[in-house]
Amino acid sequence: MQAQTEWKYDNIFEGRTESGNTVTFDAGDDHAHGPSPMEAVLMALCGCTSVDVVSILKKKRQPVTGLRVSAVAERAETSPRVFTAIKLTYAVSGRLSRKAVEDAVALWQVALEADAMHLRTDVYTSVGVLGGLVAIKITGITMLDPIIAIVVALMIIKAAWELTQTAFFHILDVKLPDNEEALIHEVMERYRGRFIEYHKLRTRKSGHLRHIDMHLVVPKQITVEAGHALSHQISADIEKSLPYSQILVHIEPCPGGCERCAEECPKTGAPRPS
Numbered sequence: 001m002q003a004q005t006e007w008k009y010d011n012i013f014e015g016r017t018e019s020g021n022t023v024t025f026d027a028g029d030d031h032a033h034g035p036s037p038m039e040a041v042l043m044a045l046c047g048c049t050s051v052d053v054v055s056i057l058k059k060k061r062q063p064v065t066g067l068r069v070s071a072v073a074e075r076a077e078t079s080p081r082v083f084t085a086i087k088l089t090y091a092v093s094g095r096l097s098r099k100a101v102e103d104a105v106a107l108w109q110v111a112l113e114a115d116a117m118h119l120r121t122d123v124y125t126s127v128g129v130l131g132g133l134v135a136i137k138i139t140g141i142t143m144l145d146p147i148i149a150i151v152v153a154l155m156i157i158k159a160a161w162e163l164t165q166t167a168f169f170h171i172l173d174v175k176l177p178d179n180e181e182a183l184i185h186e187v188m189e190r191y192r193g194r195f196i197e198y199h200k201l202r203t204r205k206s207g208h209l210r211h212i213d214m215h216l217v218v219p220k221q222i223t224v225e226a227g228h229a230l231s232h233q234i235s236a237d238i239e240k241s242l243p244y245s246q247i248l249v250h251i252e253p254c255p256g257g258c259e260r261c262a263e264e265c266p267k268t269g270a271p272r273p274s
Contacts, residue, residue: 042071049088056104066093097243117163121156128152176203176210183241191234196254210245212238217252227251
C-alpha cells in the first residue's frame with residue numbers, strides 16, 4: 001500500500017492513495033477546504049473500527065442496521081501536539097445481542113492494542129540505541145551498549161508476553177467466566193423441585209459461541225417424554241440468559257435406594273405415573 005501528499009498552496013495539501021482517491025487537507029485555523037491532518041487521522045480511526053465491528057457482527061449473523069462511531073480526543077499542549085487520549089463511543093442499531101456487540105468491540109480493541117504494543121517496541125528500540133550512543137559518548141564505557149541492548153530486549157519480551165496474555169483467550173476455547181456460570185446455576189435453581197441433582201457441568205467458549213454440557217439426574221418415575229421436555233425447558237431458559245449457547249443435557253435415572261421409591265420420589269415429590 002502506498003500514499004503521497006502534495007503541497008498545493010498556503011496551508012492546503014492534497015493526499016492521494018494508491019487506488020487513485022484524493023483527500024484535501026487544510027492545515028489552517030478554519031479548515032475551510034478540508035479536515036486537518038490530525039482530524040483525518042481521527043476519522044480514519046473511526047473508519048477502521050467501524051469496518052471491523054460491522055464485519056465481526058455480520059460474521060456473528062447479527063442483523064446490524066446502523067453504526068456510528070464518535071471520537072473525542074485530547075492533544076498535547078506543546079509541539080508535537082500528539083494525541084494523548086482518545087475516547088470512542090459506539091452507537092449500534094438493530095435487533096442485536098448486547099454481548100455480541102461487546103465482543104465485537106473487544107476483538108477490535110485487542111487488534112488495536114497489538115498495534116500499539118508493536119509501536120511501543122519500536123520506541124524501546126529507538127530509545128535504546130540513542131541512549132546507548134549517548135551513554136558511551138559521555139562515559140566512554142563501551143560495555144554500556146550491550147547492557148542497554150539486554151534491557152531493551154527484556155522490555156520487548158515483557159510487552160510480547162502482555163500481548164500474548166491479552167490475545168490468547170480470544171483465539172482459544174476457554175471456560176465460561178464465573179459470572180456466566182452463575183447464570184446457569186440460577187436457572188437450575190428455578191427447576192430444583194423437578195430433578196434430583198445435576199453434575200459434571202462443563203462449559204467452554206469458542207468465539208462468540210458457548211458450549212454447555214451437564215448431566216441431569218431425574219426420578220425413576222418420570223417418563224422419557226417428561227425428562228425430554230424438562231431438558232428442553234432448562235436449555236431454553238439458559239439460552240435466554242446466555243445467547244448463542246449450544247446446550248447438551250444428559251438425562252440420568254436416579255440410582256434409587258430410598259424406601260419410598262416404589263411409590264414416589266422423596267427427593268422431589270414427583271408421584272409415580274399410573
